[in-house]
Amino acid sequence: METKIFKKDQLDEAVSLLAKGELVAFPTETVYGLGAIATKEKSVKGVYAAKGRPSDNPLIVTVSDENMMRKYAKEVPERAEKLIKHFWPGPLTILLYVKPGTLPEAVTGGLDTVAFRCPDDKLTHDLIKKLGYPIVGPSANTSTKPSPTTAEHVYHDLKGKISGIIDGGETRVGLESTIIDLSVDQPIVLRPGEITPEELSEVLGEKVLINTGKVSDSSIPKAPGMKYRHYAPSAPVVVVDHPEDFAKINFNDSMGVMALKDELAKINLPEKNKFNLGENLIDADHNLFGGLRYFDDKTGINQIFVQGFDQGEESLAYMNRLNKAAGGHHFNK
Incomplete structure (x- = not known):
């Protein structure tokens, strides 16, 4: 398979590939993501195959705005609305209950929750708006390897395994987004990122916990990065x-x-x-x-x-x- 590199003026070609069920990597302010239409189970399974990702590791759903998220979230509590108003678009992922029947099990891992993210990147916003569907967006790298912060990193790992890469230059943040779980009584950060628990607490007006527990081998993690080895180069x-x-x-x-x-x-x-x-x-x-x-x-x-x-x-x-x-x-x- 040939892996094409797309510049910002070639976005329509990338949209066309995604619409056909192909995989295309895209830039965000954090790291590059590996995109496939989130509602197409076959395409989503292709993401797992390309990355070599464990199938019980749920995926983040990347949306263009809050309205798109509402089509797939069972409910959007006031807490979520506060965080969206303050931090979206940006490096914050919000875990909510999923609307039954809207997303395949390959996205949710069979859980009744799903994580939503609206990145602060114009190319990706335009991509999703043109496509008309949300896309999954795990980091565009071989599973367990360091996450990619340039299109070249993506090409190194996934050349010949995906159809395209949208080159948006080097990412601004360099670490994946903060993930906050709002499906529980007290908000809890499942994965730390640029937005800190203290900043989230200030906006919500309540204490935000930090997850320190380890997910057991038999359990399905609620969000990426909680269970499996990540980010490791070949040398220790x-x-x-x-x-x-x-x-x-x-x-x-x-x-x-x-x-x-x-x-x-x-x-x-x-x-x-x-x-x-x-x-x-x-x-x-x-x-x-x-x-x-x-x-x-x-x-x-x-x-x-x-x-x-x-x-x-x-x-x-x-x-x-x-x-x-x-x-x-x-x-x-």
Whole structure:
């Protein structure tokens, strides 16, 4: 299968492919998503096959606006309306009860809930509006690998497996959206992202919890990123919680390191073994997946040491993704 790269003036070709049941990757402000019409079960199953994604991992439904979401949500509570007014379009995904019979089991995982997202990206808005249907939007990468933040990342993983990729340039945020569950009595963040629980609490006027539990092997997760290993390059990743601990590591040419610019300058390794996460945590959020992919493409790298952060809710999303990439392995010496 040929995988075509579409520019913004070729959107109609991408719409045509999706309408025929084909798979097309699309940009968002967070990471690139893999699109298929959410109401077409055969197309949705093709997403699982292309990614190598476990079939009990439900998918996010990407909509162009609140009106489209209302066609598939059983009800839209006042809480949801507050968050939509404040954060949509943007990097917030909202879990609600699904209207029975509107979406295939391949989307919901057989649950009575589904997650909705309205991304802040004009290309994707135009794509969905022209199509007239919502699309599923898991990250457009091979399952377990770092999420893609450029069209080139998507092409690397899915070339020959999908029909097209809409090139919208590098993503702005670099980490997937925050997922909040509004199907329960007290709102709970199932996956941290750029929008923090504190920001959500301020808008809702009530405390928002943070999920810390692990989904059992026999259970179906309510949202992506809760059960399976994610974001991992081929070489094992080690989290370095304290910057001063980099000095305790006996680095050699088979090791890679990802850290902020100032910390990186102190480490005696060839430049090709280093990846600059930037000046601060916001930069690190944006660059984390790019760094993991950088070393995934390097031969001879057998271990990757990555700077961790402890900055409260601001570092929740970064540490969530990094801990998953590292399988919970932290440097301790």
